[in-house]
Amino acid sequence: xxxxxxxxxxxxxxxxxxxxxxxxxxxxxxxxxxxxxxxxxxxxxxxxxxxxxxxxxxxxxxxxxxxxxxxxxxxxxxxxxxxxxxxxxxxxxxxxxxxxxxxxxxxxxxxxxxxxxxxxxxxxxxxxxxxxxxxxxxxxxxxx
Numbered sequence: 001x002x003x004x005x006x007x008x009x010x011x012x013x014x015x016x017x018x019x020x021x022x023x024x025x026x027x028x029x030x031x032x033x034x035x036x037x038x039x040x041x042x043x044x045x046x047x048x049x050x051x052x053x054x055x056x057x058x059x060x061x062x063x064x065x066x067x068x069x070x071x072x073x074x075x076x077x078x079x080x081x082x083x084x085x086x087x088x089x090x091x092x093x094x095x096x097x098x099x100x101x102x103x104x105x106x107x108x109x110x111x112x113x114x115x116x117x118x119x120x121x122x123x124x125x126x127x128x129x130x131x132x133x134x135x136x137x138x139x140x141x142x143x144x
Contacts, residue, residue: 030059031071031128038073039118048111049085051077061096067138068131069096075114085110089117091127093134100143102134 037057045055058072071093078086089107094100106127107117117123138144 027059027061027063027066028128030061031131032124034059034071034073035118035124035127038075039115042075042115042118046075046087046111046114051079051084066131067095067135067143069094069098071131078108087111087114089114091130093131095138095143097144100138102137104130 034057038055041055041057046052054074054076056072056074058070060070061068072091074088074090074092076088076090077084078088086108087110088105090103090105092101092103094102107114109117
């Protein structure tokens, strides 16, 4: 933080700018709603054994500061066999134009392992960090 001697009004403006910049980095409330929806749907819709309709939730970023467009989370069975117990949690992040996408498998396992991963106290922060890394990656490569 920069401090200028004798000009407290300017210092307040600089402090306000840095706080506003932090708020614009990620659409936090939209991401938190996305994560809550995925967790709630996983609890209800994900079966212990067999196939189920894939769970997919996404948001569109409208904040101009961060270089990401659509953010999606998917939970799906690894195969369509009725005796399959394995599930996959994936995330995909696109550029604002939607032309480029980063997809990452976040977790794989049975229902309890996926739910444990989603309900882990560090999951929300790790997911936000992943989004920032994607934004940085898009920005470094000059992708829109």
